[in-house]
Amino acid sequence: MRVETWLLDLYPSPEGMVLWTIEAAGRRRRLVDTDFTPCFYVGGPLDKIAQLTPRLAAEFPVRLDWVERQDLWSGVWQTVLEVGVRRPVQFAAVARWVHRQAPRAELFNCDISLPALYAYEKGVFPLARCALEVDEADRVRALRVEDDPWATQYELPPLTVMEWRLEGESITPQHGHRGGLEVCVEDRVEVLTEDDPRELLAALARRLRQDDPDILLTDWGDSFLLPRLLQAAERLDCPLPLNRDPACAAHHKRARSYFSYGRIVFKDSSTTLFGRLHIDRKNSFAVGETNLEGLFELSRLTKLPLQYMARTSTGTGITSMQLDLACRQHILIPWQKREPEEFKTARQLLLTDRGGLVFKPILGFHENVGELDFASMFPSIMARFNVSPETVNCRCGCPARVPEIGYGICRRRRGLVPQTVAPIIEKRARYKQLMHEAREESERRRYDDRQNALKWLLVTCFGYLGYKNARFGRIEAHEAINAFGREKLLVAKEVSERAGFRLLHAIVDSLWVEKPGATRQDYEELARAIEAATDLPVALEGVYKYIVFLPSRQNAAVSVPNRYFGVFAGSNRIKVRGLEVRRHDAPPLVARMQEEVLRLFAEAHDANSYRQKLAEAAEVLARFEERLRAGKVSWEELIIRKRLTQAPGDYQKASLVAVAAQALEACGVQLRPGEAIEYVITQADAALPTERARPFTLLNGFSSYDREKYLELLRQAFEPFRLYFAHSPGLSS
Amino acid sequence: MSLPVPAPAFTGPARCLLGTLSSRPGLFVLSGHPESSRLSHYFLAAPLLRGEVVLFLDAANCFNPYRLVVFAEQCRRPPAQFLGRVRISRAFTCFQLAELIERTPAAARRFRARRVVVAGMPDIFDDEELPAAEAKAAFTRSLDELRRWPEQGLTALIFSDAPPRLSPLGTWLRGELERQATEAYRLEESPAGLCLREAKTREVEHGTHGRDFSPADRADPGALRQVPARPAPRRPAGA
Numbered sequence A: 001m002r003v004e005t006w007l008l009d010l011y012p013s014p015e016g017m018v019l020w021t022i023e024a025a026g027r028r029r030r031l032v033d034t035d036f037t038p039c040f041y042v043g044g045p046l047d048k049i050a051q052l053t054p055r056l057a058a059e060f061p062v063r064l065d066w067v068e069r070q071d072l073w074s075g076v077w078q079t080v081l082e083v084g085v086r087r088p089v090q091f092a093a094v095a096r097w098v099h100r101q102a103p104r105a106e107l108f109n110c111d112i113s114l115p116a117l118y119a120y121e122k123g124v125f126p127l128a129r130c131a132l133e134v135d136e137a138d139r140v141r142a143l144r145v146e147d148d149p150w151a152t153q154y155e156l157p158p159l160t161v162m163e164w165r166l167e168g169e170s171i172t173p174q175h176g177h178r179g180g181l182e183v184c185v186e187d188r189v190e191v192l193t194e195d196d197p198r199e200l201l202a203a204l205a206r207r208l209r210q211d212d213p214d215i216l217l218t219d220w221g222d223s224f225l226l227p228r229l230l231q232a233a234e235r236l237d238c239p240l241p242l243n244r245d246p247a248c249a250a251h252h253k254r255a256r257s258y259f260s261y262g263r264i265v266f267k268d269s270s271t272t273l274f275g276r277l278h279i280d281r282k283n284s285f286a287v288g289e290t291n292l293e294g295l296f297e298l299s300r301l302t303k304l305p306l307q308y309m310a311r312t313s314t315g316t317g318i319t320s321m322q323l324d325l326a327c328r329q330h331i332l333i334p335w336q337k338r339e340p341e342e343f344k345t346a347r348q349l350l351l352t353d354r355g356g357l358v359f360k361p362i363l364g365f366h367e368n369v370g371e372l373d374f375a376s377m378f379p380s381i382m383a384r385f386n387v388s389p390e391t392v393n394c395r396c397g398c399p400a401r402v403p404e405i406g407y408g409i410c411r412r413r414r415g416l417v418p419q420t421v422a423p424i425i426e427k428r429a430r431y432k433q434l435m436h437e438a439r440e441e442s443e444r445r446r447y448d449d450r451q452n453a454l455k456w457l458l459v460t461c462f463g464y465l466g467y468k469n470a471r472f473g474r475i476e477a478h479e480a481i482n483a484f485g486r487e488k489l490l491v492a493k494e495v496s497e498r499a500g501f502r503l504l505h506a507i508v509d510s511l512w513v514e515k516p517g518a519t520r521q522d523y524e525e526l527a528r529a530i531e532a533a534t535d536l537p538v539a540l541e542g543v544y545k546y547i548v549f550l551p552s553r554q555n556a557a558v559s560v561p562n563r564y565f566g567v568f569a570g571s572n573r574i575k576v577r578g579l580e581v582r583r584h585d586a587p588p589l590v591a592r593m594q595e596e597v598l599r600l601f602a603e604a605h606d607a608n609s610y611r612q613k614l615a616e617a618a619e620v621l622a623r624f625e626e627r628l629r630a631g632k633v634s635w636e637e638l639i640i641r642k643r644l645t646q647a648p649g650d651y652q653k654a655s656l657v658a659v660a661a662q663a664l665e666a667c668g669v670q671l672r673p674g675e676a677i678e679y680v681i682t683q684a685d686a687a688l689p690t691e692r693a694r695p696f697t698l699l700n701g702f703s704s705y706d707r708e709k710y711l712e713l714l715r716q717a718f719e720p721f722r723l724y725f726a727h728s729p730g731l732s733s
Numbered sequence B: 001m002s003l004p005v006p007a008p009a010f011t012g013p014a015r016c017l018l019g020t021l022s023s024r025p026g027l028f029v030l031s032g033h034p035e036s037s038r039l040s041h042y043f044l045a046a047p048l049l050r051g052e053v054v055l056f057l058d059a060a061n062c063f064n065p066y067r068l069v070v071f072a073e074q075c076r077r078p079p080a081q082f083l084g085r086v087r088i089s090r091a092f093t094c095f096q097l098a099e100l101i102e103r104t105p106a107a108a109r110r111f112r113a114r115r116v117v118v119a120g121m122p123d124i125f126d127d128e129e130l131p132a133a134e135a136k137a138a139f140t141r142s143l144d145e146l147r148r149w150p151e152q153g154l155t156a157l158i159f160s161d162a163p164p165r166l167s168p169l170g171t172w173l174r175g176e177l178e179r180q181a182t183e184a185y186r187l188e189e190s191p192a193g194l195c196l197r198e199a200k201t202r203e204v205e206h207g208t209h210g211r212d213f214s215p216a217d218r219a220d221p222g223a224l225r226q227v228p229a230r231p232a233p234r235r236p237a238g239a
C-alpha cells in the first residue's frame, strides 16, 4: 500500500527503525523499516584487520566488505573494512567489540547516532514529506523523500500541540512555588486544580487520549512536571499514556554540571517520549530563541530528531550537517577527535592566538551615525576563503594565504565546513527576503523565526565554545578565520576614512562611522565600497539619529566596547547594548524603568531634543522611586537572577547569591553549579548573612525588601542617560 | 629584582628538588592545587635561562605567553629569546592529548628538547561526556607512552589541577598517574609563596622521605615577591 505522509519521529528498536508518520487525513502510524544496515569502517594494517573478520562474522550478524573511502585530512582514498551491522541496536556494541579486539585499529563513523545515520543514508529528515510503500504488518517496503531540506516554502503536517504549564510564575518549580496545572490545546485552556493526585492523573490521561497530541509543549516538563507525574503514576498505579509507543517507557536523563572552558555549565535533566514529542520550552535553546517554527527548520536541515534538536546546541546541529555531507562524499569520520594542534613557539602563539579586532568607542553623544555590519562575517569567511580544518595548512602544501599568520589554504579541495556553511548563508538570505515581502504578520514571523534559527547555526559554526565537541573544529582554522576577520575590519576602517568618514567604534564585524551631513545614500555607498574591498557581504544596519557610547560602569573615563544606546532614523527603533534592560540578571523593575525612559528618548532626534526629554525621563525615574519607597512594588519586579558558580556549600563569602542558594538548600532544594536561582535583596547590609537576601520562592509575609538597595540600583541604571547631560535643567543629581 | 631565576619559592632545599626535577629524566607529577596548571609557568624559567627548549602540552588551556615576557624582563633577557624556546600545542579533548603524547618524542628530537611540561593531565580524561571505559582506555594508552619517555631522555613535569570535588574516575586517573610517576608532589600556595610537598618518593634520594619543602627553606627573603600572593586555606606544616 502506498501512503503519502510526513515523518514525525524516528528511533531504533529491536525490530528495526521505528518511523512515526502523520498522514494528511490525520492518521498517525508507527511503521518499522527493517531495510537499514548502519555501517562503520575499520582502517589500519589490512592484514591485521583481515585476521579479525572471521571472528567478527562469527560473533555478530554483520556484512563485511572492503571499500575505498577518503581520508578527511589528506583527501587520499584508502582501503578500509566496511562493517554493516544487520541489527542496528547492536551498532555500538559491535564497534566496541572491534575496538577491544584491535585497539590500534582506527575506527570511523562509529559514534554517529542511529537516527542520524538512518536519515543520512535515506536522505530523509524530520517533518519531511515522504511517499512510503507499506505492507500489512506496517513494515516499510520502500521510502521516497518528496521534500527538500533546502526548500524555503514547505508544508508542515497538521500537528496537534498540547501545552502544559503551571499557573503563575515562570521560575523553576523545583525551587518551590506552584499553582494549578494549565492544559491548553489551541485556544482551549483548562486548569486542573485537583488536590487528589489520582484525580489529576486521571484528568490528564483523559485529555491525552482525547486530543492525542503530537507535541507536548511544557514549561519545566523535563526537570519537574513529567518526572513527578510519572513517579506519581507509578506509585498510585494510575496509567498516564505519555508515550504513543506502548513498547517504550519515557526516557529520563539526569541533570549534571560540568566544566567547559573555565565555566561551569549546568545541563538540566530531560524526559523524552516515543511516538509523541515532548518539548520543554524552558530547556530548549532552539525553541526559546526561535519558537517551534525555528526548531522545525533546524530539525529539517540538520536531520536530527526534533526532541534531540530541541535539547542540544546549534553547534551539534551544524556538526550533524557536516557529518551528513561527509557520509555522502564517502569521507571517513574519525571516531575520536584526535588531530591536535601543530607545535608552535610561544612567539608564534602570540601572533596567531588573537580574537577579533576592536576599536574602542569615542565616548559621548553622536548624531547621524551609520552602523555597517559584515553579514555573518565568520561563516562568510569560511565560505569565501575555503577555511576548514582539512584545508588550513593542508598536507598537499598549498601556499600561504591567511593574512598576518601566513597559514596555507588548500586550492585543490573545497572544505567540508565551507560546503556546509555556504548554502545556509544563502538560505538565510532568502528567508530575509521572504520576510520583507511577507504580507501577513504571521507569515513574516514564521520567516523571521527560520532565519533566526539559521543565524544560530551560523554563529556556532565558529568559536572556542563549540570547539571541543565540534567534530570538524581545529584550532588553526579558528585562528585563520580570526586573522581574516581582523584584516577585513582594518580594510573597512581604511576605506571609510579614505571616503572622509570618522570611525567612532568598531568591534569584530561591525563599525560605527560618522560624517557631517552624510545621507543614507552615502552610507549605502560606503557599504558597497567596503564590500568591494573586502570581498565579503556588508550591510548597512541603519543610520542612527543619535547614538550614545557609554563608558565602563566602574570608571566614567574608561571606554569599553559594546556599551551604548541609540535610535535609528526613520523607524525610531532603539538599539541597546550593555545596559540592564538587556541583562538577564537585572531586576525587572530596573529593566522596566530603562525601557520606559528609552521609549521617551526614541522621540528625540538630536542633542537638543534629547536634553528636553531628559526632564521627562527624570520624572519616570522619580515615579519608579516613589513606588519603591511606598512599598507598592511586587516581589516579581525585584527578582535578581544569578547563576551559581559553585555548589551552595562551597561559597566562602556570604554573598547575596550564596545566602539565597544556601537558604534554598536548607529547604531541601537540590542545587548544582551552573544552575540559576532567583532571589530578592531583603537587607543587603544585615549583620546576619541569612537576612541579606531571600530566595524568591521562600518569601513570606514577614520579609520586606531593601528599599535603599533597590533605589540605588534604579539610580545607577538611570546614570547612563544623564551622563553626558549632567548639568541639564530639571535634573538633580 | 636581583634574582636570576623567577621561581623564587623553590630555593634552599626546594631548589635541590627543582634541580632534580629538571636534570634527571623521569615523570614528575605536581598536583593538589586548584590551579596547578597555571603554576606550571614558574617551572619554565630555569630551563629557559639555561637556553633549553621546552615542549608545552597544554590540555588545560592555561598557557600564557605574557608570563614568559614578564620572566624574561625580570631576568633581563630579550622576551623573544624565551618566547622562541617554548613550543606549545593545545589539546581540547583527551584524544588530542593522547595523540600529542604519542607524537612528543619525535617532536622533542626535531626541536632538540629534553623537557616537556604537560598541563591538565589527567584532568582532561575525566570528561562527563565520555563513557568512563573509553576515557580509561585512552588514558592507559597515554600512560604507556609516557612511561617510555624517560628512556628517551625526556623529563616530564605533569601538572594536574585539583577540582573542588573529585569524581571516582578522577580519583582513579590520578592514582594511576602517581603510581607510574618517578616522583609526585603536592603544590601549595601560601601568602608567602609556593611550596612543594612530597606526595611519595619511589627512589628515595634526598633521604627526606615525606619532607615538606616550604618557603621557610628559602635563601633569599626578597625572592617571594614574584610569586602570586594569594591566600591558601591552610599552610603546610613547617611553614
Ligand SMILES: [Zn+2]
Pocket (backbone or CB within 6 Å): A394, A395, A396, A397, A398, A409, A410, A411, A412, A413
Ligand atoms: Zn592543498
